[in-house]
Amino acid sequence: MYFDSVSAAIDMAGHGGYVWSAYFISLLVIAYLLVLPGLRQRSLKRQIAGELRREAHAAALHSSEDPAVTSPGEN
Amino acid sequence: MWSFFHKLGSPPWLYGISGSILRWLVPITLIALAVGICWGLLYTSPDFRQGNSYRIIYIHVPAAVVALAGYYVMAIAGAVSLIWRMKMADIAMKSCAPIGAALTFVALVTGSIWGKPTWGTWWVWDARVTSMLILLFLYLGVVALYEAFDNKAAASKACAVLSLVGTVNIPIIYKSVDWWYSLHQPATIKFTDESTIDPSMFYPLLLMIVAFYGLFTCALLMNMRVEILARESRTKWVRKLVGG
Amino acid sequence: MSAPSTFRFCARLVRRQLVLAVRRPLEIGNPLLFFAMVVALFPLGLGPAPDQLARFAPGILWIIALLANLLSSDAVFRSDFDDGSLEQLLLAPQPLYAAALSYIFAHWLITGVLLALVSPLFAGMLGLPGNAMLTLALSLLLGSGVLSLIGGIGASLTVGLKRGGMLISLLILPFYMPVLIFGSAAVQAAVTGADAGPYLAILGAMLSLAIALAPLAIAAGLRISVDA
Numbered sequence: 254m255y256f257d258s259v260s261a262a263i264d265m266a267g268h269g270g271y272v273w274s275a276y277f278i279s280l281l282v283i284a285y286l287l288v289l290p291g292l293r294q295r296s297l298k299r300q301i302a303g304e305l306r307r308e309a310h311a312a313a314l315h316s317s318e319d320p321a322v323t324s325p326g327e328n
Numbered sequence: 329m330w331s332f333f334h335k336l337g338s339p340p341w342l343y344g345i346s347g348s349i350l351r352w353l354v355p356i357t358l359i360a361l362a363v364g365i366c367w368g369l370l371y372t373s374p375d376f377r378q379g380n381s382y383r384i385i386y387i388h389v390p391a392a393v394v395a396l397a398g399y400y401v402m403a404i405a406g407a408v409s410l411i412w413r414m415k416m417a418d419i420a421m422k423s424c425a426p427i428g429a430a431l432t433f434v435a436l437v438t439g440s441i442w443g444k445p446t447w448g449t450w451w452v453w454d455a456r457v458t459s460m461l462i463l464l465f466l467y468l469g470v471v472a473l474y475e476a477f478d479n480k481a482a483a484s485k486a487c488a489v490l491s492l493v494g495t496v497n498i499p500i501i502y503k504s505v506d507w508w509y510s511l512h513q514p515a516t517i518k519f520t521d522e523s524t525i526d527p528s529m530f531y532p533l534l535l536m537i538v539a540f541y542g543l544f545t546c547a548l549l550m551n552m553r554v555e556i557l558a559r560e561s562r563t564k565w566v567r568k569l570v571g572g
Numbered sequence: 573m574s575a576p577s578t579f580r581f582c583a584r585l586v587r588r589q590l591v592l593a594v595r596r597p598l599e600i601g602n603p604l605l606f607f608a609m610v611v612a613l614f615p616l617g618l619g620p621a622p623d624q625l626a627r628f629a630p631g632i633l634w635i636i637a638l639l640a641n642l643l644s645s646d647a648v649f650r651s652d653f654d655d656g657s658l659e660q661l662l663l664a665p666q667p668l669y670a671a672a673l674s675y676i677f678a679h680w681l682i683t684g685v686l687l688a689l690v691s692p693l694f695a696g697m698l699g700l701p702g703n704a705m706l707t708l709a710l711s712l713l714l715g716s717g718v719l720s721l722i723g724g725i726g727a728s729l730t731v732g733l734k735r736g737g738m739l740i741s742l743l744i745l746p747f748y749m750p751v752l753i754f755g756s757a758a759v760q761a762a763v764t765g766a767d768a769g770p771y772l773a774i775l776g777a778m779l780s781l782a783i784a785l786a787p788l789a790i791a792a793g794l795r796i797s798v799d800a
Contacts, residue, residue: 255373262370265380268445272383275441276365279387282434283361283543286427287354290550297554301561301570410792462746469743476733482800486729489792490743493725496785497747500778504750511757 337414339556340565346549353549357542364536372529384442386533390540392435392460398428398544399463402470403495406488416552418484419559421491422474423551427544429467436460455509459502466494480559581666582674589678592651599647603640603683604690610636611694626699630708630759633695637687637712638719638748644683645723646740648675649731649794658731659798668791673783676724676790684716700763707762707772714775715755721779721786722747728793732800751778 256262263269335341368386375382402424409417439457440450451457470487477483560566576584593600614632615625625632652658661671691712692705700708726744733739758771 255371265383266374268379268381268383271381271441271445272369275384275438276369276387278437278441279391279434282430286430286543286547287550290547290554294550294554294557297557297561298570301557301566304561305567305571462749465742465746469746472739472742473729476730476735476739477800479800482732482796485796486793489725489789489796490729493747493789497750500750501746504753508753508757 337416339416339560339563342416343553343556343569346553350546350549350553353542354546357539357546360535360539360542364532364539367532368536372532375529378446381442381445382529384438385529386536388435388438388442389533390537391431391438392456393537394540394544395428395431395435395460395463397541398424398431399466399491399498400495401544401548402428403491406491409484410488410492415559416556418481418488419552419555420548421488422484423548423555425467425470425474425487427547427551429464429471431540431544432460432464432467436464453509455506458509459505462501462505463498466498470494575665578666578670581664582670585671585674586678586681589675590681593678593682599644600682600686603644604686606640606643607636607687607690607694610639611697614698622699626701629695629698629700630704630756630763632698633691633700633708634712634715634752634756634759636694637691637716638752640687641683641716641719641723642741642744642748645679645720645727645744646730646737648679648724648727649797650727653731653797658794662795662798668794669787672724672728672787672790672794676720676787679724680717680720684720685713687716688712700759703765704759704762707768708759710772711755711758711768711775714772714779715751717779718751718775718782719748721782721790722751725786725789725793728790728797730797731794732797751775754778 256265263273265272364386368383372383374380402421405417405421405424408414409421436457439460443452444450470490473490474480474483474487477486557566575581611632614628618624618628649658652661662668664671688709691708695705695708696702722744723740725747726740729743730740754771754774758768758775761771762768
């Protein structure tokens with residue numbers, strides 16, 4: 254370690270504010286780059302799963318109701 | 329070779345392989361970033377002329393390098409999608425633009441913060457700063473053009489043309505901005521020599537450049553996976569993947 | 573009836589565009605009027621001191637010419653896209669490269685050339701020294717050709733969009749920058765008495781490159797916009 258103490262590392266002989274803020278902003282952008290696609294993927298998957306469920310539900314309703322509706326007509 | 333090329337054009341294959349690549353690439357990138365940042369921030373000695381503020385170099389230069397390389401990745405993907413009509417290249421191209429814009433933004437902001445203690449001002453119209461600003465505009469142009477189209481297939485073709493035009497123009501823009509700057513160079517700003525960089529400063533910088541390339545690749549693959557899912561949401565394999 | 577040769581085809585296209593422009597004189601006049609008005613804005617914004625205006629005149633004149641070109645380039649393909657004649661153009665047996673080049677040539681004639689011709693008048697109003705007038709007109713003549721070609725790329729990509737106007741400036745302004753740098757440098761050089769030849773040569777080189785490559789991009793852009 255180059256610096257003697259934590260406070261020296263934070264201060265960096267007067268340049269600490271610049272250095273740490275530059276790193277902080279960069280880390281924010283890096284986190285944004287890596288986290289956002291994960292979040293979007295999760296919500297997209299949930300959306301597709303919801304669609305699938307609704308379709309399955311509709312299909313199940315259809316197949317269970319179909320005979321009941323059509324059989325009287327056929328008779 | 330060709331079978332590999334064909335596989336590359338297949339969404340389920342690409343989705344699967346990118347998932348297994350990401351599984352080890354993301355941790356490696358994060359570790360490299362953490363090691364590089366700690367090394368650069370805490371374990372190198374300060375520059376004898378700029379003091380500690382030079383430590384910003386460990387994010388500024390990698391971000392700038394990768395941002396510029398990203399434009400070429402985008403243009404190559406655009407060319408592939410125009411020539412071979414490959415859907416995956418199209419998705420890659422579309423996903424490059426926001427990442428490249430974010431990295432250019434990082435390079436500009438860190439450069440500006442670095443400029444305050446070094447040059448005494450937040451912003452100078454220096455050749456490289458101006459070129460980076462123009463690069464940001466080029467990226468934002470691609471993003472804006474993509475968003476403006478309702479038909480996403482046409483949007484990616486249009487963006488591919490635009491990024492190819494940009495690739496032809498980038499060297500011209502850079503050379504002319506360089507020349508413009510040498511014509512108007514203000515006498516008050518003196519640049520430190522950069523050709524002599526100490527190995528103890530160079531190795532962490534190299535590590536950070538590699539880490540930023542890794543970061544770009546991770547973000548690109550992740551964005552591509554989302555885009556693949558969105559475009560293929562009606563196909564069997566996606567339904568099986570989500571449902572099963 | 574056989575299809576006309578490419579050259580005759582292009583000549584007809586240019587003639588058609590010029591006739592269309594002459595029928596609507598206001599559209600020819602608009603860029604010039606814009607040029608005049610923005611020239612009037614600068615003394616209001618910077619103050620009327622003649623020496624100060626003269627110092628900035630090369631840059632001011634070039635930026636205004638660039639903006640005038642930018643605003644007019646949005647309309648190059650617009651009306652032909654709306655009435656469907658662009659689709660006819662894509663189906664024509666003659667190469668689209670040549671057709672695109674003739675559209676741009678006509679656009680350059682009615683904006684760039686006219687601007688270059690009237691620019692000494694406005695340059696005089698801003699106090700640009702007389703010995704730089706010829707260089708200004710020449711640099712505008714060469715540079716506006718590049719601007720029209722690059723503007724055509726932006727126009728071809730955005731012609732299918734409802735709100736292309738603001739977008740086109742975002743797309744193509746970065747590509748205008750080298751032209752601006754060398755165009756205003758040529759005028760600056762002429763003002764200080766240096767040789768403006770090298771700058772004009774570079775503008776000419778840019779024009780040659782743009783003539784070779786830009787129509788390809790315009791053709792690709794038109795196909796994409798019409799297909800969409």
